[in-house]
Amino acid sequence: MAAFCSVPPEILVPATNETLELVLGSRVALNCTVRWAAAERCEPVPAWTKDGQQLSSQSSQDTTWFAQNASQRLLASVLQLNLTQDADFGVFACWVSNATATFTLRRAEAAGHVPAVLAALLVLALLMLLAGLYVRCRLSVLLWYRNRYGELEMNDGKLYDAYVSHAASPDDRKFVHFIVKPQLENRYGYKLFLDEQTILPNSEPSADLIMNVSRCRRLIVVLSVAYLEQDWCNSSFREGLWRLLELSKKPIFIVFESQYREITHPAITLLRQHRGAVTLLVWRAGSMTPSSDFWKELCLALPRKVSFQGTVGDPQTQLQEDKDPMLILHSSYLDSSADLHPDGDLGTGLRGCIFGSPPPPRIGGAAPASATQLRDSQRPELDVSDLGSRNYGARTDFYCLVTEDDI
Template structure:
């Protein structure tokens, strides 16, 4: 407060601070309000200055209102409207009444800088959204590309099949496995599947045949349908059988049908969800038939990486191990690298009888030909090889 010549104090009501700083944009209008409480007998008015000079060229307005509580006091308001058209309109503006004053300092704000900052923020946000959408749409393709380029091909591991497929011999499951799953993986991507429609765990312990077949496969695929769960061993104790399956394969693949999912027992769904970190669950949907669907991409990611072979070359596993294929050699006993078999138990019925060497017969006007024993050709398994073998030579034809 300051005592004037009128003998009554003057009170500054607005602005709240004696010094005010503002950052208005160029091209806008700013109204500076200076309000004081003065004696009713004082007839002075509020004056404005810009940079300590009289602001006569700027528009000013005065208003007077009497204080309702005290008729001897009035409220004096001075408003200065500033149209910021040029940079010269910025500066320090001061309102005065007697020896009471208040100052407003107008600083120039770069409008373009704000626009650039907002535009940059919007661009970053847009790029983030586009990146998230592209990742959700193309993540499987990117993962497949990276796996096919840098992933482990899992060759030279002694396995004959890429996946062991267990399914129930029902109408739907058989059609799906034999006419959709197997042709697509084998013909399109070159995988080798071993199909087994027998009960996977019919007893308390897995059989030796099951262990041998699973050990020959790099992955375990279970077509977990309603018919599969209807088998006797699943109905009796699915939980124990499920954990035995996890012991047979590190990351088994379970294929479920979307139209049957809601009818599956709640115990089965809860058990599958509790082990999501140790298994792969794939849902066969109505749109999964397309080769570009997410089902086939996720299934390929769960299967081993396949490498392309040069023309004329066979199974890379054979090439790496220099396997002479004991099924087609004359002396199979000498070339068998693992005579005890996959299970470490020697069983004579796994070996074919030694071939008989027939005496050489003479045919007039022809070169001598050895009789070839073909008694064991029916027991040989040629489906496990991707290359071709010539069983007879050209002169013998």
């Protein structure tokens, strides 16, 4: 190394002592650039050391040149290193006259591929799990949300939840009466209006159809092969579908899987093209199970049902603020004989004195002694505990269960 300059050279690169984190097997070039006045009578020669040990002069490439104004000179010394082992790391110093620049090389652990692969597999498994849960539980979550926060369709003047139209064939009749009706009415509490007559004779709705559908909140059509053989389905199903869309909110069409793949009727293609305006459900072999997706999809297409506690009374009297029609006084003009109506009280078909209530008092005449004694001391207690759970929707008249004397 030549004699020191009177003024130490100015180190341009690096600006400060550098610390580099490098992985094993990498290649690095350490650049040391200095500047000094050209008037100085010195010729600086760079020298490199590693951990205090001087390296050979051939280990670096040195370049000297004048600045643009020729009043300054610059020197660049570049040291090339191949970090192939732990011994290649350390503290490297560049000495130029009486100026020093330091580089500290440290080994950094290489990022392995195993953690990245495991993280990717974990994310993929989580996505597959979420997709499986979505496919399996989507309908249950939607049904729970609808039953909890969905819109209530009450006080709308409707008497039935759904109008069910089906063909008069034995298979369709069995499907509706022994599968659809018991499941929806007994399990889910819906009330259905069943009709096996053609709903669109000559593709125009009849007065009875308009009246009956207007009393129902939804329209369900069992679209079997026998149903598609009707005249209006073969001649003008498209026009008939527009009529049904005018009469009912998003009608529900049920097709059978055994027939669905074989039916070439244009009605199926039309329903597929208008899935946004209708609900198309497929009855499959596993749909018989009460927890199958078929019943969940059907319940989602039907109105939201409201469950009431047994002690709060009938929904009609609670929500419509109406008096209970079962507690009408002086209704002796009504017939209290036995009634075999299928929608009678508790399915027994008995009216009138099912609670053992006494006959109404006679007007203008003296009450019998037995009646007087009954009023005074031996009046039977009336059991009215189940009045709130009775179904009054199908009733067309009132009952006299309580007399004025009982009150």
